[in-house]
Amino acid sequence: MRIYPSDRQKKIIKINSDASRFIYNEMVAINKELWRLKQVKLPIDTIQNRIEQLELRQSAKQMSNHFQFLEDKRIDSLTKAAFRKVHTAGVPKFHRKSYVWRYQTNCQYLKQKAAYLTNGTVHFEDSKHVIVPKLGRLRVKGSHQRVLARSAETRIGTVTIVKDASGRFFLSMQLASDTPFVNWPQNTGKQIGIDLNTENFLTTSNGDTVANPRYYRIIKGRLAKAQRILSRRARRAKQEHRPLRTSKNYQKQRLLVAKLHAQVFERRRDFLHNVSTTLINHDFVAAEELRSKNMLKNHALAMSIADVGWRTFLGMLAYKAELYHRQFLTVNPKNTTQACHECGFVMGTAGTEKLTLADREWTCPKCHAHHVRDHNAAQNILTKGIIKLA
Structure with missing residues (x-):
């Protein structure tokens, strides 16, 4: 939900965000130091004492006792306890200071027997x-009206609570609830395969195409000028030895650039939500596995691939399939473009040449079936998905 805090509330959000970041970074630093100290096998008294000191500080209460500024009454006590050991693999990174503010708290139901949206x-x-x-x-605006109408x-x-780089505040x-938030739709028996490409956003096995909106390309000129x-x-602020955070002209322009980026992001996200929700009405959806990181190495297509948001789109299909009790699978895209859906003949074999990106339509040399390249690929993806599902 979008929220509209007052100046006083903005200061409190900033204080809690800074406290949350400080505690997180302090916990990460303690964990790293403990790991290094425990590598020392010798029972040295100094090391053992240091380990004990650090382990005692691994709590919100002890952290507040050690750093007195955390006792500020404007800081939410639940914010100070928000550090979680969620890093099961790898090394957690420090959170750096940025224009984005963020902190978490919890809703408490102290004496209430029942929990509702109106009594915590x-x-x-x-x-x-x-x-x-x-x-x-706080004044709020957003998608909460449907939830408030629930009697359960x-x-x-x-x-x-989050403030983004463009200065907008949000609350999530x-x-x-024991009562489902979403009603599961009835099974329709429909199956669909989708081929993702840069010419259009996707083509389905039914022959339908969804145009690529290219949101970044549309705004690219304005964004380049603003940047x-x-x-x-x-550069001027640095020449005059003025910090960027207090340079008013710089901050005004930074907000403009951030708003342009946010505009592209939100338009793309809205488009991806609409398309993914429409597709997930089918009982089974099959798509090709994408390796976007490798594809972005192609400098000729990197901008188009980054602009289209395929990885985000497939992630939406995955969680919506679970939410609506549908089935979604990704398949190996090998030969989905080169193979004939009718007879299985693969271009590039038996003395034939492989299809290039310029070949949008082609005729199978074996069964003489005429294919639209992307439609044929989507049909092959659906076939592979059905086989994988079985």
Whole structure:
């Protein structure tokens, strides 16, 4: 949900965001130091004492006792306890200071026997206002109206407050209920395969195509001009030995650039949500496996591939399939473009040449079936998906 905090509330959000980042980085530093100290096999008293000190500080209460500025009454106590050991693999990285603010708190149901959206420490006052600890009353706007209309018991869990790089504030809630939030649609028996390409966004095995909106290309000229101005203002501020965070002209231009980036992101996300929701109405959806990282190495297609958002799209299909009790699979795209859907003949064999990107239509030399390249690929993907599903 979009929120509209006052200047006082913005300061509190900033303080909590800074405290959350500091505690996270301190915990990461403690973990790294403990790991290095425990590599020393010798029972040295100094090392053992240091390990004990660090292990004692691995709690929100001890952290507050050690760093007095964390005792600020404007800091949410649940924010200080938000560090989680969620890194099962790899080494966690420090969170750096940025224009994005973020912190988390929790909704508590202290004496209530039943949990609703209107009786926790975080709760809706009415359809346009929400109460959050330390912040107080916030005006909200977004997709919460449908949830508020529920009469079923609904518990609010983790609450996240975020300010993005363009200066907008958002609030998100994790909700839980014994009553499903989404009604599962009935099975239709429909199956579909999709071929993703740069000419159009996708082609289905039914022969339908979805045009590629190319949101980044549309705004590319305006964005390049705005970024050139931003670069000049940054250079001028540095020449005059002024920090960028206090340079008003630089900050105005930075917000403009951030808003252009946000515009592209939101338009693309809205488009991907609409297309993925439409496709998931089929009982079974098959798509090709994509290795976007390798594809981006092709400098001629890198911009088009990054602009289209294939990886995000496939992720949406995956979680929506689970949400709506549908089946979604990705298949190896090998020969899906070169093989004839009718007879299975593969171009590039038996003395024939492989199809190139310029060959949008072709005729099979074996069975003489005429194919539209992308439609044929989508049919092959669906066939592979059905075989993999079986």
